[in-house]
Every structure is written in C-alpha cells, then in structure tokens.
Amino acid sequence: xxxxxxxxxxxxxxxxxxxxxxxxxxxxxxxxxxxxxxxxxxxxxxxxxxxxxxxxxxxxxxxxxxxxxxxxxxxxxxxxxxxxxxxxxxxxxxxxxxxxxxxxxxxxxxxxxxxxxxxxxxxxxxxxxxxxxxxxxxxxxxxxxxxxxxxxxxxxxxxxxxxxxxxxxxxxxxxxxxxxxxxxxxxxxxxxxxxxxxxxxxxxxxxxxxxxxxxxxxxxxxxxxxxxxxxxxxxxxxxxxxxxxxx
Numbered sequence: 001x002x003x004x005x006x007x008x009x010x011x012x013x014x015x016x017x018x019x020x021x022x023x024x025x026x027x028x029x030x031x032x033x034x035x036x037x038x039x040x041x042x043x044x045x046x047x048x049x050x051x052x053x054x055x056x057x058x059x060x061x062x063x064x065x066x067x068x069x070x071x072x073x074x075x076x077x078x079x080x081x082x083x084x085x086x087x088x089x090x091x092x093x094x095x096x097x098x099x100x101x102x103x104x105x106x107x108x109x110x111x112x113x114x115x116x117x118x119x120x121x122x123x124x125x126x127x128x129x130x131x132x133x134x135x136x137x138x139x140x141x142x143x144x145x146x147x148x149x150x151x152x153x154x155x156x157x158x159x160x161x162x163x164x165x166x167x168x169x170x171x172x173x174x175x176x177x178x179x180x181x182x183x184x185x186x187x188x189x190x191x192x193x194x195x196x197x198x199x200x201x202x203x204x205x206x207x208x209x210x211x212x213x214x215x216x217x218x219x220x221x222x223x224x225x226x227x228x229x230x231x232x233x234x235x236x237x238x239x240x241x242x243x244x245x246x247x
Contacts, residue, residue: 001093001094001114001117002043002091002092002093002094003042003043003092003094003095003096003114003184004043004044004045004046004083004087004092004094004095004096005037005040005042005043005044005045005046005095005096005098005110006045006046006047006048006079006082006083006095006096006097006098007030007033007034007037007045007046007047007048007079007098007099007100008048008050008075008076008078008079008082008097008099008100009030009047009048009049009050009054009100010049010050010051010054010070010078011050011051011053011054012050013232015232015233016231016232016233016234016236016237019101019231019237020049020054020057020100020101021053021054021057022231022237024103024237024240024241024244025241025244025245025246027061028057029100029101029103029231029237029240030047030054030057030058030100031057031058031061031063032103032104032244033098033099033100033101033102033103033105034047034058034061034063035061036102036103036104036105036106036107037096037098037105037107037110038063039107040107040108040110040111041107042096042110042111042114043092044064044092045063045064046064046065046066046079046082046083046086047063047064047065047066047082047100048065048066048068048075048078048079048081048082048083049065049066049067049068050067050068050070050072050078051067051070052067055067064086066081066082066085066086068081068082069081074208075097075099076097076190076193076194076208077194079095079097079190080095080190080191080194083095083187083190090187092187093186093187094114094117094184094185094186094187095184095185095187095190096110096113096114096182096183096184096185097182097183097184097185098110098182099181099182099230101230101231101232102182102228102229102230102231103229103231103240103244104228104229104240104243104244105228106226106228108224109127109180109182109224109228110182112127112155112156112222112224113125113126113127113182113183113184113222114184115156115158115222116158116184116220116221116222117184117186117220119158119220121218122186122218122219122220123185123186123189123192123212123217123218123219124183124184124185124186124189124193124209124212124217124218124219124220125183125184125219125220125221125222126145126161126179126180126181126182126183126184126209126219126220126221126222127179127180127182127221127222127223127224128145128147128177128178128179128180128221128222128223128224129177129178129180129223129224129225129226129227130175130176130177130178130223131144131175131176131177131178136178137168137176138168140166141166142166142178143164143165143166143178143179143181143207144164144165144166144167144168144169144176144177144178144179145161145163145164145177145178145179145221146161146162146163146164146165146169146170146177147159147160147161147162147177147221148160148162149175149177149223151174151175153223154223155223155224155225156222156223157222157223158220158221158222158223159220159221160218160219160220160221161209161213161219161220161221163213164179164205164207164209164210164213165205165207166205166206166207177221177223178227179209179221180224180227180228183209189212189217192215192217193211193212193215193217196211196212196215198211199211199214199215200214201213201214202214229243
C-alpha cells in the first residue's frame with residue numbers, strides 16, 4: 001500500500017463555528033491533528049480545506065493543504081477532490097480520511113485502520129472500541145457497529161462490519177462497539193463512494209457509511225483500545241486544551 005492521509009476541514013461547524021482554527025496550547029486545532037497524522041509515519045499528510053485561512057494555518061506550520069470547493073456536501077467529497085488535485089497520477093492507492101477535530105488522536109489508530117486493508121477484498125476500513133459505559137449503549141450520538149467480534153476479542157482484531165446504527169445493535173447479551181469515524185479507502189472505493197447518491201438508510205440514520213454498505217461495498221473494522229476526543233462543542237474544546245496544555 002502507498003497511503004496518503006487526508007484531513008477534511010471547514011469553518012462552518014454548527015455547534016462550534018471556526019473550530020479548525022480554535023487555539024489549543026498556542027496552535028490551531030487543525031495543526032494538532034496534522035501533527036498527529038504526521039507522527040503515524042505511514043505516508044504524506046494533506047489537509048483538504050474549505051477556506052483559505054485553514055490552508056494558511058497548515059502551510060505556516062510546514063504542512064501541505066489544498067483549497068477545495070466550499071460547497072462540497074461532506075468530508076468524503078472534500079478529501080476526494082483534494083486527492084485528485086494533488087495526485088492525478090494515482091501514486092497513492094489508499095486514502096485515510098482523518099477527521100480534523102481529533103487533536104488528541106493516538107497516531108497508532110491510523111496504523112490500525114490501514115491493517116484492515118491487508119485483505120484485498122476489503123473496500124473500506126474503519127475502527128471501533130468496546131463500549132464499557134452502559135449509558136453509551138442508548139445514546140444516539142454514539143454510533144454503534146455490528147461486527148463479528150468475539151466478546152473477549154483483543155485490540156487489533158479485525159471483523160467485517162454488518163451494520164451501523166445509532167441504536168444499540170446487535171440485540172441480546174454480549175459486547176457492543178462504539179464506531180470511530182476514521183476511514184481507510186482504497187482509491188477506487190473512494191471514487192465509487194462519492195459518486196453514489198445518498199442512500200435511504202444513510203438519510204434515515206444520518207450515517208454516511210451506510211451508503212457504502214447498501215451499495216455492496218465491504219467495510220472491515222479493527223478494534224482499538226481508546227476513543228479519541230472529538231471536539232464538537234465548547235466543552236470539548238476546553239477539555240482538549242486541558243489535555244494538551246504544556247506541563
């Protein structure tokens with residue numbers, strides 16, 4: 001594999017406007033995410049920016065960024081456009097879609113998601129962590145994935161994703177798994193995915209990955225130990241500032 005990490009970022013967040021440039025320990029949040037991606041040491045890192053200010057912030061830190069069309073409907077569309085512009089010769093056959101609001105991400109998670117693509121039949125890889133807090137099972141903002149993991153499966157285990165839902169799936173006794181929205185796409189799979197129209201289940205659950213499953217694409221999931229902090233609210237931002245404050 002010749003991976004490329006692409007980080008979509010735009011300023012128009014409903015709950016935390018301007019969050020890519022929110023200051024954390026003296027640097028914009030998007031720069032922290034870019035640094036975590038570089039630390040994974042799996043390939044080049046590209047920020048797919050919706051605004052010029054994000055491009056400027058990444059370039060000032062020494063990184064590479066591409067200005068994409070501001071009206072693109074999703075992060076997947078944004079990274080696809082950026083990668084096509086930066087790599088028209090298709091030197092990179094795998095694209096990791098890393099969200100731009102994960103400033104405390106463990107770089108090992110990026111290596112774990114790439115492990116899912118060692119099986120040539122897999123189109124898309126992603127991550128999950130076992131739910132240990134009972135309250136999370138019923139929370140709609142915690143996306144669950146149903147995959148064939150044994151209940152005592154260790155981190156690093158890979159299984160095929162059968163369904164994603166905001167409900168606690170599957171039914172019955174046993175472990176449940178919190179889906180982590182980091183994806184590794186084969187280049188052809190990414191192109192196919194963004195060309196598909198939104199699917200019925202995707203629109204109902206508001207989960208983009210269901211579009212791929214409904215189209216017959218294979219998604220495999222790797223288990224990891226921890227959930228990265230996603231910064232979606234002012235409270236999340238304050239928590240990230242505490243975690244990344246100089247000691």
